[in-house]
Amino acid sequence: MDGGRLIFIISLIALVLGLGLLYSGYFESRPGKKKEKSPSPEEKFFEEVLRVDLSDQGLDLLPAELEKLSSLAELDVSGNNLVGPLPGQILRLKSLVKLKAGKNKLSLLPPEIGQLRNLEEVDLSENNLSFLPEEAGSLTKLKSISLAENLFEIFPGPLSVLPNLEVIDLSGNRLNKLPSDLTGMLNLKKLDLRGNKFNDEERERIRMNLPKTKVIFNL
Helix, strand or coil: CCHHHHHHHHHHHHHHHHCCCCCCCCEEECCCCCCCCCCCHHHHHHHHEEEEECCCCCCCCCCHHHHHCCCCCEEECCCCCCEEECCHHHHCCCCCCEEECCCCEEEECCHHHHHCCCCCEEECCCCCCCCCCHHHHHCCCCCEEECCCCCCCCCCHHHHHCCCCCEEECCCCCCCCCCCCCHHHCCCCEEECCCCCCCHHHHHHHHHHCCCCEEECCC
């Protein structure tokens, strides 16, 4: 399904809502709420969508209308053909809590990722990422992130300053060491480092410095 067809689908849904019909498919909306001024059917649709699942659709572009979903909390665009930077439509979804964008061909996270400060769970596995921008350190609500099966040779520094981060999956990358100072990661519960290039000495150092963390190396 290409981007043009998705735009048509979203516009059609808005029209259906204007006729007072019910729709259930890709979208899940919040329960009705009272407003002083009634919005138009289109405005109401964009405001009330909480979840969008566009996974495994063969997309190389996302519909422009996506960025109008001001209350969107969960977005799944995994298993598509998204190439290059994370699409700008996603970077404008300030209410986003959960993002799944694995199994694409993404190679860059723009600095604007730091504006998505409600993010708690991120899956960017199986892409072509090799670093995180410094602005990712602003994602202070983040609890879980998967960067498995990417191209990281150096540990992504912003992850070491996120106070609520509990789970990091960096399996299947090209790491051979972690930062010398791991004190910012003492609340981490699970760190998956399988499929990297750590020697025995570095493995022992990591375990010693993260005594409360379940650190997983090669089986």
